[in-house]
Amino acid sequence: MNSNSNKIQNPETPVMKSSQMSDRDFLNDMLTTEKYLTASFNYAINEASNQTIYQDLMRISEDVHQCQRDLYNTMFANGWYSLTTADTATLQQSYQQFEGYKQQLPLH
Structure with a gap:
């Protein structure tokens, strides 16, 4: 199957190619930083x-x-971030894996 048909993406907003950072580069850098901060x-x-402190951290988080x-x-709106759909077999495999985990939990 063509990998492009599995992509969920908006039309890409063009950015000028140069040695300087573009809006896309800045946003990507900020997104990476925010992902690190959330973790x-x-x-x-x-x-x-x-x-x-817990409550303060929760609000900031x-x-x-x-x-x-x-x-x-x-x-995502600018087409600079895309997602890949998972096929049915992969979803089913994950579902079965977590169902197995669920069966191992003690009943309360």
Whole structure:
């Protein structure tokens, strides 16, 4: 199957090719940074032993996650971020794998 037929992508907004960073380059850099920050905040939240710090980290994390989502939406809208659809066999395999995990959990 042609890999392009599996892509979900908007028409790409053209950017000038040059040695300087384009809007796409800046957005991609910011998105990568926000993804790193969201992961880091998740670790910090899980490790917070003080309730006040935990709540502060949660509020900041929500803002960081929203910023990451906004950057993703902007890149996707401009055709600078694409997704690949999963075929039915892959989805079924994942489903069966997690059903197996579910069967291993103790019943409460």
